[in-house]
Amino acid sequence: MRFSWGFVALCSCWVWGVPGLADGGGEWVDHAPMQQSRQEVGAARIGWKVYVVGGLLPGAPLHASDAVEVYDIAGDAWSFVKSMPVALDHMGVVAVGGELYVIGGYSADFVGRADVWIYDPGTDEWRVGVAMPVSVGAHWAVAHRGKIYVFGGRNQVFQTQQATWVFDPGEQKWERLADMPLFLEHLTAVSAGEFVYVIGGRNGASTRANLRFDPRENEWRAMTPMTTARSAPALAAFGSRIYCAGGEVPQLFAINEVYDIVRDEWGCQVGMAIPRHGIAAVTLDDRILMPAGGIIQGLLPTAAVDSFVPEAIVGDGDGDGDVDFADFGIFQRCFTGMGVFELDEVCGRLDAVGDGDVDILDYEAFRGGETGAF
Ligand SMILES: [Ca+2]
Ligand SMILES: [Ca+2]
Numbered sequence: 001m002r003f004s005w006g007f008v009a010l011c012s013c014w015v016w017g018v019p020g021l022a023d024g025g026g027e028w029v030d031h032a033p034m035q036q037s038r039q040e041v042g043a044a045r046i047g048w049k050v051y052v053v054g055g056l057l058p059g060a061p062l063h064a065s066d067a068v069e070v071y072d073i074a075g076d077a078w079s080f081v082k083s084m085p086v087a088l089d090h091m092g093v094v095a096v097g098g099e100l101y102v103i104g105g106y107s108a109d110f111v112g113r114a115d116v117w118i119y120d121p122g123t124d125e126w127r128v129g130v131a132m133p134v135s136v137g138a139h140w141a142v143a144h145r146g147k148i149y150v151f152g153g154r155n156q157v158f159q160t161q162q163a164t165w166v167f168d169p170g171e172q173k174w175e176r177l178a179d180m181p182l183f184l185e186h187l188t189a190v191s192a193g194e195f196v197y198v199i200g201g202r203n204g205a206s207t208r209a210n211l212r213f214d215p216r217e218n219e220w221r222a223m224t225p226m227t228t229a230r231s232a233p234a235l236a237a238f239g240s241r242i243y244c245a246g247g248e249v250p251q252l253f254a255i256n257e258v259y260d261i262v263r264d265e266w267g268c269q270v271g272m273a274i275p276r277h278g279i280a281a282v283t284l285d286d287r288i289l290m291p292a293g294g295i296i297q298g299l300l301p302t303a304a305v306d307s308f309v310p311e312a313i314v315g316d317g318d319g320d321g322d323v324d325f326a327d328f329g330i331f332q333r334c335f336t337g338m339g340v341f342e343l344d345e346v347c348g349r350l351d352a353v354g355d356g357d358v359d360i361l362d363y364e365a366f367r368g369g370e371t372g373a374f
Contacts, residue, residue: 023268027309028273040138042092049073051070051100054103061108094142096142096147103139106137112156140201149215164178166215187205212226231249239321240321242258243310245271249297252297324371338357
């Protein structure tokens with residue numbers, strides 16, 4: 001019998017889904033494919049463009065790409081910009097101050113590097129940045145409040161790391177912070193609210209890691225673990241929730257878990273239509289864009305691009321993924337009192353009870369769902 005990925009994803013949701021977060025919500029949408037098939041890429045958004053950098057190319061022997069493709073969000077179209085000075089895969093890619101930082105990585109050799117390259121979209125030029133004090137690949141880099149944080153990875157002699165590093169572009173200096181509670185490579189991390197979350201990754205076997213880093217206190221805290229142990233998933237924050245889709249080891253995964261940051265709870269959303277690992281995930285205004293990735297465990301890069309559109313959160317009138325004071329203003333504007341009314345899309349999100357009006361009963365649910373601003 002042929003196994004369907006949809007079946008696998010649904011199964012996992014039913015067995016493991018957490019009550020309180022809707023199971024099987026959201027939808028997947030196809031986008032224009034990239035021009036080059038790649039996996040273990042990095043990506044970041046600057047303005048209305050998403051840059052996808054490097055990665056492993058199809059075919060043997062293994063080779064890495066120096067290419068940078070830029071996605072025009074409004075036009076759903078890809079084009080090349082100036083290639084990197086070197087070919088890289090498994091590197092960290094973030095955007096800070098309107099520039100792209102490419103940090104460490106392999107060059108199809110699984111040997112970690114310390115180099116930092118910076119791309120200026122204004123001049124379409126690359127320049128050398130301040131190198132990391134250590135060499136890493138299969139780490140993850142995150143931009144958070146103007147600084148760059150780098151977590152884990154493997155060094156040039158294949159040892160898995162637990163180090164946390166921060167780079168301050170103002171001071172042009174790297175500094176080592178508190179170690180992660182675990183040694184992890186092929187991990188992913190994301191900035192959400194005041195914290196950075198490290199989710200998944202492996203040190204031999206994949207983990208269910210959900211580790212919260214507080215940059216102000218330089219402190220780690222283990223949060224509720226994700227349901228499925230996996231490495232190299234697509235990870236992105238959307239408002240008060242984090243979405244973790246796909247990944248690999250010990251198999252290729254389609255499962256798409258959602259983490260509620262405020263409740264510290266996991267649930268399950270519709271699984272990936274094209275299961276992938278070694279993928280990038282970039283949050284846009286209403287969705288999470290996921291370019292490229294590998295479509296079997298290990299190697300088989302694709303040029304496919306899709307996005308996940310999260311289901312609406314009850315009470316989130318302005319649709320930005322949180323329930324905060326801005327939504328309260330919309331609640332007041334949408335307030336109809338008891339009865340059945342024609343609610344538009346925005347006011348429909350505030351009808352928590354689902355009885356066709358926006359009244360005091362919905363206010364109670366609205367209050368209960370309040371997340372604060374994200
Ligand atoms: Ca909102
Ligand atoms: Ca109602």
